[in-house]
Amino acid sequence: MIADIDAARAAAVAHIASAATVDDLRRLDTELLGKKGPLAQLKAGLGKLATVDEKKAMGAALNDAMTAVQTALDERRTVLARAERDVRLTAEALDLTEFVRPPTRGRAHLVTQAWERLEDVFVGLGFQIAEGPEVETDWYNFEALNMPPSHPARSMHDTFYVDHGAPGSTVLRTHTSPVQIRVMQAIQPPIYMVMPGRVFRNETTDATHLAVFHQIEGLVIDRGITLADLAGTIDAFTKAFFGTEFGSRLRPSYFPFTEPSAEFDIRTPKGDWLELGGCGMVHPNVLRAGGLDPEEWSGFAFGFGIDRMAKERHGVGDVREMYTNDIRFIEQF
């Protein structure tokens, strides 16, 4: 009987070795190891053996043979499966440079990008963000900012008036500064706020000037705020926004709503000075208009244009280009 077992085993292993596909193996698995397989039939013959020892020996031999066949099947299956996977992988080859579709992401407006970067830097410096209306009363836009009617500085602002309310009472804000007054009226100091927004000047537009543009304005009001605090804050902003290799300075200037007033310039790593914006200590009359006692509170304010940041970052030759909404412009960024 042992010879039958060996023969069945050898035949099975030979079949397995010649199997060409995983499917062939699946069929052989049933044929060779199933209930009707040669080894199973030999197993059925065990009962006819005479002695227990014989049964044991033949049983062990049969088990060995079945294990061997199973092992052969598994090994062959691994080999064939790998070969079949390889064939499929080769067949599946793709040229990934074919059919490249343009990216479908949308693009934020350049001004929005600059606006958010500025906000983020100021948030990092401990500021909150305030906003206000774009159509303003003359009082918020001028009078509360130490520019009563007939103040000469009003002529520095080319103001758009609108036909709302009494003639001359309503304007498109010429700067974001009215938000300063609204903030002072709404919350008690300490105030550490920046106020980005759209502003309007009745000026002929050119490559560097727009009638509708965007500013960001800062306001700090607390006890014991000094001009040195203003200079330090401008410097901290300059380094955070432009880079630590940039510097800043204040130069005396004049604005009705701040005193002392200054222009602030930034120094590029090459050593050039660029004018960036205006700033100063909040004028006592402005603090009063906001409902604050200038003997108790002091503060500073600063402001500059957002559009120019976007224009210069991306080297846009004409600032008006940013507002054409021409997809060929938008797609560049």
Next chain:
Amino acid sequence: MKIVHSWLRELAPLPDDVDAIAHTLSDVGLAVESVDRVGATVAGVITARVIRTERHPDAAKVHRVFLDIGDGTEHHVWCGAFNMQPGDVIPWATPGTSMPDGRLIETKPIVGIQSDGMCCSSRELGLGDDHSGILILDPDTPLGVPYGRALGLAEEIVYDLDVLRNRPDAYGHVGVARDLAARFEVPFRQPSGAVAATGPTRSATVEIVAGDRCPRFTTVVISGIRVAESPDWMKSRLAAAGMRPINNVVDVSNYVMLETNQPNHAYDFDTLGGGGFRIRVAGDGEAMTTLDGVERTLTADDLLICDATDRPIGIAGIMGGQNTEIGPDTTTVALETAYFEVPGIMKSVQRLGLRTEASARFERGVDPLGIDTSIARFVELLRLTCPDLVVHEGYVDARTPSMPNPVAITVRPERVGALLGRPFTAAEISALIEPIGFACRADGSTLSVSVPSWRPDCTLEIDIVEEVARLFGYDKLGKTVPKSTLAGGLSPVQQRRRRVRDVLLGLGLDEAMPHPFLTDGDLSRAGLSADAVRLVNPLVVGDDVLRTSLRPGLLKAVAFNESHRRSGVGFFEIGHVYPPSDTELPAEYEALCVIIAGADAPRAIAVWRELVSAMGWGARLDQSKVPAGLHPTRSATLSAGRDVVGAVGEIHPDVLDAYEVSERVAVLELNLSVLLATEPKVAQWKATSRFPSTDFDLAFNVPGDVSAEKVDKALRQAAGSLLVSLDLFDVYRALPGDQARSLAYRLRLQANDRTLTDSDVAGIRDKCIAAVGKLGAQLR
């Protein structure tokens, strides 16, 4: 404001160091826009006499000028100015000359005829702003010599300053020299003088009718004048400061103004009617011809200088009249030196649109007490060319109660320190501001500071704080960073706005920023109400409507791109709109508009649903209310509670026609002021089941008047809590345009505590069919 280096150094012993002075000027708040070298520096420009001029039939805008430079040869130049006559001497830029504006003069042919160089105007030579014609020199000028030598011009260094509103004194060389002397710590003697008579009484009468507008008016009669040329040094400085030398009387008048900041006007005394002045406001509609030859119609806002017969001879503080102009034969003048009220001059200047060197000074405020000094200076300088000059007894100094009062300010040194971030003692403050004319007197722990009459800007303690900072030096005050006790950050609304923008960008939409002003008709073309707030003074006529919707601007952007062969753009805008209202300000709010060209309403709905999902918003879609300007059968109003929060769908084809857009356009418009203010619901966790789920599909024939939303609701209600997902996976219409359609849904059921049995599923399936059946739909 052009400030001449040599002039400054005559007024104070400043270093002859242009860089140091330029730097210091900026440092004290007198920003230097440029430093220029002007005068006889245009090498290659020489004097030449015009022999004759000729027109050429093929060159309409230029003529031929033949020049003689005294060497016997004839030189030919094409010239576009026609103000010269044969015999005139003019400056001629020879070929190869490099002009101050950077131009290189070359020999260029016109109609085939060479031009040797160029005839020059004053402006081309950097001698002032006159570009109305070629500069005509004195006929006795030698020929072929550098024009600068002929004009007696020396090279001057000029600082072009941007003088700020609060520094009227810096419009004169004295004011600038005063600040510089303080910073350079060199002596500065404030010029002072009195009107010293040298002859018998002869005087003009003065009657001030409008005392509030003219607080001070002085006049002195000066005779023995011989109109002549000014000395070369004076001509150089005037030219460098941008004023063309004319004759000694006019030049001295200008020179004194540029130096002391006090304008003056010399009238020919012999033509002054009634021998006196009368200062009154103009009558409405009254007219007079000013020196520039323009007849001007006046109003009661304008102040007039009249002669004693009430004939207008000048608009006060702005420009004199033609009738009393100084001529070559003038020998006696009545010199007017006055102080006018600032807002009145400002108003006149603005209304007349007439800005002169004098008005620029009066509208900022001159020194009301500096008049005598400026008259003394006038006499001193005119005497250089008129040695026989007589100043007559009878100087009239008329003042009204409107003369500004002297100002004294109480200054607390500790306050100065508290604002500047560094302690200042009373002595330090005095040492800083006394050199520029402030007088300080200690008064207990405070300082009493008298403000000089030339600094009308200083009225408050804070003004003195600024002067201290300015003279000490901003850069020396140090830099500190205040310690905020607050946490920085965006407000919830600002955070949500950024989230909205991120979602839209993620959907592939580009952010546009159209102009917030619309043209007349833009709103009605968009099917919207034309009721809007308008600009009173638009920059562009007709561009005066404040938008009430973002839609028109975005439709224009779509049309623009379509016309440039870019169809299918998808834009969004987040921006303010300004509908009219009865309240103090328009009903301004922040809006969002999404416009997708080449897309239909479901695309807009998809954007809305993404936003709803990201932002936790909720709103009812009401297709029975069609928003204005949208497609009547493909649009809906979005409402939350009683508020309309937006509109969604497609743009009405009529509107697309009006905007010349040929594609279908999907639109979503939202009121962000409302939506961003609502606190979104925070999604709450639901346990995910470990048991298997079961799917089944149901397809219904649904009549046209039953919305998918209703079917959806019925299915959800019927399936109950075991429903974990419901997908509408197919919509089928037998014929395009059919209202009735088949809707196919896939439902997935799952329990948290067990595996569902077949009978569980069958029960729910039956309930679903029954519920949808009640809507009039039938299972397919």
